[in-house]
């Protein structure tokens with residue numbers, strides 16, 4: 517019944533064909549404009565969809581995004597390290613999986629923050645970052661002393677915070693009481709003003725302290741990671757160090773692979789040396805191909821950058837061949 521009436525109505529009010537054409541053209545223009553405006557997003561979505569359904573069929577094009585010179589590596593040297601990471605995957609598979617292009621979809625970013633700063637500090641602490649038991653022992657001593665300093669500073673900080681909170685609450689209670697009653701003499705005003713200035717000053721000092729404590733945590737976590745890595749590569753039977761607070765030292769956090777409508781990105785935050793940089797780049801390239809983490813501690817796709825090999829392990833090879841259908 518409904519549909520019959522709808523048909524009848526449509527039939528009884530024919531749209532003039534010139535009007536029809538006009539709207540069709542407008543619609544077409546709108547689509548083309550939208551396609552033009554969102555062309556980068558569309559291209560990204562398209563290439564990622566292709567890569568998801570047909571992994572390894574076309575090479576992933578990459579380029580350099582943000583590049584921070586504080587890492588002390590030139591762009592040319594960095595690109596040659598990226599090339600080594602590329603070769604790690606391409607040689608065993610015998611396929612062109614990645615290629616450099618000035619406008620490559622996959623952006624590789626080198627981001628300098630406290631992680632690299634802490635790594636450099638750590639390097640300066642030890643005479644040489646060697647893979648030896650004596651280096652492990654000396655690093656452990658340094659860690660323990662830095663950790664003791666941190667704990668002491670933290671206790672001091674916390675007691676200052678609680679004293680600050682008490683005075684701030686007292687100040688606020690008094691101010692709101694005066695606001696309610698409207699009663700206060702000049703002396704009280706002066707005293708409250710002095711107290712307000714003190715509180716502001718103390719708040720900003722506490723902020724500075726908080727930041728320096730946070731930086732110490734990152735430094736300690738960097739050491740923890742080194743200690744854990746050294747312990748496992750030296751086969752030492754020691755309890756793993758825990759990280760303090762933040763979730764550092766757990767994952768391959770010196771790098772990150774991200775994908776979305778804005779494109780594919782690799783972020784590199786930290787590396788101790790060229791070999792570690794090759795490994796972290798190869799690891800993130802693996803994610804870009806579509807690989808997940810493997811349980812093999814020596815694998816490039818292991819969740820930690822523990823190993824020293826700049827080659828795929830048999831488990832990595834098996835995973836990538838499976839993915840590429842080889």
Ligand SMILES: [Zn+2]
Pocket residue numbers: 768799803809818819
């Ligand atoms: Zn990973």
